[in-house]
Amino acid sequence: MNDVHRIIQERQSTRVPFDPNRKITREDLQQILDAGRWSPTAHNMQNFAIVVVDDAEVLEIIGKVKSRISEEFLRENYEQLSFSKEELLEKKTGILGAMFPPSWVDPSKMAEVARESAPMPLTQSIRGSPCLLIVVYDPRKRAPASAGDVLGFMSLGCVMENMWLMAQSLGISLQVLSAFAAPPVEKQVKQVLSIPEELRIAYACRLGYPTGSTKYLRVRRDIADFAHYNKFGNKGI
Ligand SMILES: Cc1cc2nc3c(=O)[nH]c(=O)nc-3n(C[C@H](O)[C@H](O)[C@H](O)COP(=O)(O)O)c2cc1C
Structure with a gap:
């Protein structure tokens, strides 16, 4: 197995609390952002901005924003x-x-x-993380001829995966927090971070070092469950 394959397999969602006192160093952060920077995006639009939140006071204010299920x-x-x-x-x-x-x-x-x-405060989602990455995009700039801007959203997913794999390679855990994109939460988080009105939050990632075991049962389909060779339905190689 090569290094890329190993890191792909080792990457996982980490939902346990993180140690608030173990900060993400600026050097590691730069590497994670650089991985995002080199993501493939439709038409190389690079349709994203990332707000890094690693100031304890700002994290505390965001933690007070309430989210409803x-x-x-x-x-x-x-x-x-x-x-x-x-x-x-x-x-x-x-x-x-x-x-x-x-x-x-x-x-x-x-x-x-x-x-x-x-309503639950976001602090229950942030769970001690010393650093959040809030990924935003401009919905007015869709990828060319992409209905529903599906290509734009895929590009944001590429940014997520690149940053996640880099974090994994640095021994830093990550959890995606979709709750930040839910309209009432998004509105308040945007206000706290002075994110311009016209931008939308795609997702947030919390980064950190886990305080407990991160192991959980992870499943995947077999390749044979989704791969078709030369004709849909043809499972023979
Ligand atoms: C677009 C997207 C949104 C996600 N949102 C959340 C989320 O809000 N909370 C969470 O714990 N995991 C979230 N996840 C992580 C998935 O649940 C996770 O990747 C999947 O269950 C597979 O588990 P693994 O990451 O450990 O391999 C999200 C993943 C993606 C790609």
């Missing part, structure tokens, strides 16, 4: 869940329901949970 999220999240390790290993896609509070994974309670739950 939506019924849409709960219902669509449920579709991706398995309720035992065996089920997940069999399905080979999705995640374990045990990663979420029990009331989030009970369809009979989802409407009530979405209606009644107290």
Whole structure:
């Protein structure tokens, strides 16, 4: 296995708390940003800006922004869940329901949970991270002839993956936080960081060094499950 393959396989989502006192050095940060810089983007538009937040006071203010869980999220999240390790290993896609509070994974309670739950401060998502990368884009600049700007969004995904692999290679853990892109959260975070009105948050990444075990069951389909040779449906090599 070459180094790239090893880092691709070792990269994972790290959802445990990070050590707030173990900062990401500016040298490491530069390397992660440089990996983002060299990402492929549609038409080389480089349709992104990244707001680095590593000032403890700013992190604290962002941590106070509250986020609400939506019924849409709960219902669509449920579709991706398995309720035992065996089920997940069999399905080979999705995640374990045990990663979420029990009331989030009970369809009979989802409407009530979405209606009644107290909004959660982002500090519960940031979980001690000493550094956030907030990736923003300008929705007025779509990739040429790309319906829904799908090519623009793919480009933002390339930035994510490049930075994630670089962080992994430096021994730095990362978790993507989509909650930052949800409209009410996005609006407040943009205000805190003086992000211009016309830009949108695509996602945030929290970086850091984990305080506990990061191991969890990760599954993938086999190549034979998605690869077709010369004609869709032809599984022979
Ligand atoms: C566009 C995108 C959004 C994601 N949003 C979140 C998120 O909000 N929270 C989270 O914990 N993981 C998030 N993830 C991570 C995926 O859940 C994760 O990559 C997937 O379950 C596979 O697990 P692995 O990263 O450990 O290989 C996101 C990943 C992508 C590509």
